[in-house]
Amino acid sequence: MELDAKRFTDDTTLDTDVCIVGAGPAGLVLAAELVDRQCDVIVLESGGHYPEAEILALNVGDVSGDVYAGLGATRHRQVGGTAHLWNSAVAGAISAKYAPLDAADFLPRASRDHSGWPFTVADLRGDYDRAQRICGLGPFAYDAAAWIDSSHQPWSTIGPRLVSRVYQVGTRDALLSPLRASIERATNVRLCTHASAVSVQGDASGRSVTSISIATPGGARWSVRAKRVVLAAGAVENARLLLLTDAGAGAMGNGSGWVGRGFMEHPRDRALMLHPRSADAYARSSFYDQWRAADGTWVVGRLALGEDALASGELLNASATLVPRLSNTLHRLRAALPSLAARWLQSEGHGWSRTRGAARAFGGFSVLLNVEQSPHPENRVTLSARRDSLGVLLPALHWSWREDDHRRLERLRAIVAEDLGAIGTMTVDTNARPDPNAHHHAGTTRMHDDPKLGVTDRHGRVHGTDNLFVAGASTFPTAGFANPMLTIVALSVRLARHLRSES
Numbered sequence: 001m002e003l004d005a006k007r008f009t010d011d012t013t014l015d016t017d018v019c020i021v022g023a024g025p026a027g028l029v030l031a032a033e034l035v036d037r038q039c040d041v042i043v044l045e046s047g048g049h050y051p052e053a054e055i056l057a058l059n060v061g062d063v064s065g066d067v068y069a070g071l072g073a074t075r076h077r078q079v080g081g082t083a084h085l086w087n088s089a090v091a092g093a094i095s096a097k098y099a100p101l102d103a104a105d106f107l108p109r110a111s112r113d114h115s116g117w118p119f120t121v122a123d124l125r126g127d128y129d130r131a132q133r134i135c136g137l138g139p140f141a142y143d144a145a146a147w148i149d150s151s152h153q154p155w156s157t158i159g160p161r162l163v164s165r166v167y168q169v170g171t172r173d174a175l176l177s178p179l180r181a182s183i184e185r186a187t188n189v190r191l192c193t194h195a196s197a198v199s200v201q202g203d204a205s206g207r208s209v210t211s212i213s214i215a216t217p218g219g220a221r222w223s224v225r226a227k228r229v230v231l232a233a234g235a236v237e238n239a240r241l242l243l244l245t246d247a248g249a250g251a252m253g254n255g256s257g258w259v260g261r262g263f264m265e266h267p268r269d270r271a272l273m274l275h276p277r278s279a280d281a282y283a284r285s286s287f288y289d290q291w292r293a294a295d296g297t298w299v300v301g302r303l304a305l306g307e308d309a310l311a312s313g314e315l316l317n318a319s320a321t322l323v324p325r326l327s328n329t330l331h332r333l334r335a336a337l338p339s340l341a342a343r344w345l346q347s348e349g350h351g352w353s354r355t356r357g358a359a360r361a362f363g364g365f366s367v368l369l370n371v372e373q374s375p376h377p378e379n380r381v382t383l384s385a386r387r388d389s390l391g392v393l394l395p396a397l398h399w400s401w402r403e404d405d406h407r408r409l410e411r412l413r414a415i416v417a418e419d420l421g422a423i424g425t426m427t428v429d430t431n432a433r434p435d436p437n438a439h440h441h442a443g444t445t446r447m448h449d450d451p452k453l454g455v456t457d458r459h460g461r462v463h464g465t466d467n468l469f470v471a472g473a474s475t476f477p478t479a480g481f482a483n484p485m486l487t488i489v490a491l492s493v494r495l496a497r498h499l500r501s502e503s
């Protein structure tokens with residue numbers, strides 16, 4: 001069921017069992033998992049069903065540190081959340097790349113501060129299975145062996161530390177449409193659009209959240225009283241809403257001082273180029289292109305670090321994607337004749353392995369490394385001195401690529417270059433710094449069983465509170481290299497089960 005808060009008046013107060021703040025993928029999955037259960041649910045969504053300038057403007061904030069695209073450009077307020085910014089495509093449809101975290105991402109690593117989750121990948125396995133179905137993907141299978149067919153064979157000659165795996169690709173529609181339909185039909189779930197949570201109120205003890213104050217731009221100020229509240233507003237906003245609860249006695253969940261800290265991105269490194277030795281290397285590399293498997297699943301082959309290489313923690317977890325680069329001649333031709341190029345000339349996009357005359361069209365593969373960033377307390381979200389149009393303090397992000405991670409990246413580049421030496425000649429741009437702009441925000445309300453070391457417990461409950469929870473990548477203590485959606489969805493499934501078991 002859906003309500004537009006533009007019709008509400010100032011004295012409106014709604015009562016509910018569970019109030020979810022944010023109707024992005026994390027909040028929608030959580031709400032859909034509670035459909036037809038014995039509880040009443042309200043989902044508060046800042047936006048509506050279309051982009052609206054004054055709502056999108058609420059996403060701006062301050063940024064300091066290394067060059068970063070900005071908080072307005074990397075988040076989106078609308079039902080469906082930041083999925084509206086996805087920029088991958090499959091068969092012409094907007095899509096995302098999906099991969100689970102690796103087993104090593106969940107484990108404490110001796111040489112890495114603040115590493116380790118409160119549970120293992122095995123504990124999330126069943127929820128990953130369900131996440132695959134919710135995201136409209138194939139089976140939970142990411143090793144190359146599950147996907148090899150006669151036309152798509154991974155390289156067999158690469159060095160010992162690299163293994164071949166895949167991403168799966170799913171469309172935005174496959175994820176969002178069934179969630180929206182299920183919530184629309186539900187009699188126990190109310191999705192309130194144009195409802196921006198502006199503050200979270202606790203009782204005198206600070207242990208229990210009693211209500212949420214909500215503003216509708218140009219409209220009412222109203223509230224929801226809820227027995228349990230889940231913040232599912234994205235990693236920057238979840239931290240901001242917690243920091244805003246500080247009325248002098250400290251923000252909720254911030255006994256450890258970790259609220260807002262440990263922000264992570266998935267930087268992208270383009271320092272490595274592979275110049276294949278044999279002219280038919282492009283056709284023989286089709287496993288690493290985007291392709292459709294026999295069961296209909298879209299996959300993209302990739303290279304990954306094997307378990308042994310990851311175990312020491314000396315390397316950043318990473319995934320390597322092959323991106324063919326146009327030869328200089330073709331590059332110049334495309335620039336000189338753009339309209340001809342759009343129709344007739346080869347581009348660098350998917351389908352490259354099927355290009356006729358690929359050895360002439362391409363000048364090699366750029367080896368795109370999607371890398372992990374270690375959680376660091378100084379990479380953090382705080383509150384700005386500026387306010388948004390609703391009068392609320394804006395978030396301020398400090399992000400930097402730190403030297404310890406850069407040294408790990410340099411070791412990683414050396415290993416990848418060495419292990420791909422069997423395929424061709426490698427060049428390394430040793431001056432290159434990775435680009436932070438994958439727009440995968442994580443880590444600002446990290447999970448830890450010990451309240452002194454984290455913000456939420458293993459279920460996402462904010463430490464020191466009875467009824468305040470967090471959903472989404474802000475709870476990730478470490479974020480591996482993997483695009484976050486699959487784990488976000490799995491954690492929402494897990495949290496829904498926990499909320500059901502408590503009610």
Ligand SMILES: Cc1cc2nc3c(=O)[nH]c(=O)nc-3n(C[C@H](O)[C@H](O)[C@H](O)COP(=O)(O)OP(=O)(O)OC[C@H]3O[C@@H](n4cnc5c(N)ncnc54)[C@H](O)[C@@H]3O)c2cc1C
Pocket residue numbers: 021022023024025026027044045046047073074075076077078079080081082083085086087088095096097098195196197198232233234235237438439440441471472473482483484485486488
């Ligand atoms: C360009 C781009 C490409 C990406 N590609 C991929 C990919 O291929 N694979 C992948 O795994 N991930 C990808 N991501 C990341 C992925 O989209 C996010 O990790 C994911 O959307 C996070 O889900 P979420 O529900 O936690 O937060 P969001 O999607 O950000 O949703 C948060 C929701 O909360 C609402 N909200 C915010 N503040 C408030 C408030 N105060 N009150 C009420 N509502 C509020 C917002 O309007 C929004 O709808 C990409 C991101 C970008 C920007």
